Amino acid sequence: MIMREYGFTLMILIWLAAFGPARADQFTIDLEVKGPKAGRTVHAEAAATGPLELGAKPKPRAILEIQAGDTITIKWTLTSIAPKETVKDVLVHFYAVKIDKAGDRPPPKLDKGVLLETALTMDFKPKDKSEGELNLLVDKAGVYLLRLETSFKHVDAEALEPFATLDLIVR
Amino acid sequence: MTTKTRRTQREKSEIPNPKSERKIELFQFQISKFILPLCSLCLCGDLVLPRSARAEHAIIDLRIMRVDSRTGKETDEVSASVLQEPPGENLDQRPQFKAKAGEPLILQFILTNTYPHGEKKDVRVRYFVVRENKLKQKTVPDLREGVVTQGRFTLNYKPKCRVGARQSFTIKEPGSYLLRVQTENTDSDHEHFSAIDILVEK
Numbered sequence: 001m002i003m004r005e006y007g008f009t010l011m012i013l014i015w016l017a018a019f020g021p022a023r024a025d026q027f028t029i030d031l032e033v034k035g036p037k038a039g040r041t042v043h044a045e046a047a048a049t050g051p052l053e054l055g056a057k058p059k060p061r062a063i064l065e066i067q068a069g070d071t072i073t074i075k076w077t078l079t080s081i082a083p084k085e086t087v088k089d090v091l092v093h094f095y096a097v098k099i100d101k102a103g104d105r106p107p108p109k110l111d112k113g114v115l116l117e118t119a120l121t122m123d124f125k126p127k128d129k130s131e132g133e134l135n136l137l138v139d140k141a142g143v144y145l146l147r148l149e150t151s152f153k154h155v156d157a158e159a160l161e162p163f164a165t166l167d168l169i170v171r
Numbered sequence: 172m173t174t175k176t177r178r179t180q181r182e183k184s185e186i187p188n189p190k191s192e193r194k195i196e197l198f199q200f201q202i203s204k205f206i207l208p209l210c211s212l213c214l215c216g217d218l219v220l221p222r223s224a225r226a227e228h229a230i231i232d233l234r235i236m237r238v239d240s241r242t243g244k245e246t247d248e249v250s251a252s253v254l255q256e257p258p259g260e261n262l263d264q265r266p267q268f269k270a271k272a273g274e275p276l277i278l279q280f281i282l283t284n285t286y287p288h289g290e291k292k293d294v295r296v297r298y299f300v301v302r303e304n305k306l307k308q309k310t311v312p313d314l315r316e317g318v319v320t321q322g323r324f325t326l327n328y329k330p331k332c333r334v335g336a337r338q339s340f341t342i343k344e345p346g347s348y349l350l351r352v353q354t355e356n357t358d359s360d361h362e363h364f365s366a367i368d369i370l371v372e373k
Contacts, residue, residue: 116337118322118337119335123333131325135318
């Protein structure tokens with residue numbers, strides 16, 4: 001088992017050494033959230049895999065307002081725009097979680113207030129894409145963070161992982 | 172046919188947050204929580220089930236549970252494992268879950284592709300909760316009406332890839348409902364699915 005894990009890691013390192021590290025600009029993300037009366041679409045940003053610099057402020061998030069009891073439709077598309085490389089074992093992770101106020105950072109653990117969480121793994125060759133479409137009824141007022149994020153193996157400590165996010169305000 | 176039903180008090184579990192973990196090891200968490208029990212089930216299946224009756228190209232762990240609104244704890248879980256279509260399921264063995272109208276519920280599934288021979292493009296994995304005319308209904312209801320919640324994913328389906336979801340939901344109207352997760356467009360002579368009936372009472 002251990003040998004298998006190390007073997008896999010070694011394979012990834014060799015692959016990355018051969019083809020270069022995966023970078024944020026290898027993917028585009030479209031995250032579209034539609035309520036009964038309005039919708040918002042947000043696109044990929046990039047998150048450093050290391051800790052944020054001290055005092056760094058997160059970029060203001062887009063906001064969509066709905067009423068309690070509304071059903072929203074969430075559509076996302078993650079597309080590889082890498083010219084040649086295959087990005088292996090990309091984890092595509094989406095969640096909707098209650099937060100205290102708009103703009104709050106994602107909670108470190110998704111252990112409470114999670115309405116919806118999904119994940120899939122896939123290798124992305126150039127132009128490959130993955131899509132998701134989800135329905136979610138939000139019946140309690142509050143502020144919710146919706147976020148699609150990716151995770152994959154890097155050898156570059158400064159490498160960026162793309163994500164797309166918005167705040168949902170439920171009145 | 173490997174459908175099994177069980178009710179257990181279970182610890183609260185989550186698909187972990189890879190943002191904080193910074194690893195691709197999302198599903199390693201499930202190895203302890205879900206995959207090992209699943210492997211046990213598969214081993215039991217090897218002993219008691221005829222080879223022709225097994226679905227061999229996917230593992231699906233589908234669960235539904237209620238949430239105690241005061242404590243937030245999850246209880247009374249019902250689970251179902253993978254089947255294939257054709258031939259379909261023995262309806263008498265479809266697990267059943269009883270709920271009250273408006274009660275907070277959670278559905279969860281993890282699907283693992285165990286087909287070892289290459290990648291399949293644009294496979295869809297769909298899950299839904301939809302009203303059905305009666306429990307153990309043979310035909311899958313039309314998803315154009317009576318849908319409580321649904322989701323679908325499109326991905327290139329490589330060996331050992333996984334798809335999972337965990338969603339809070341409620342059913343407001345009493346009646347019979349079907350929770351189902353299924354593969355589509357796998358370019359095969361059969362698809363895989365897992366299903367649970369939900370009986371919602373006042």
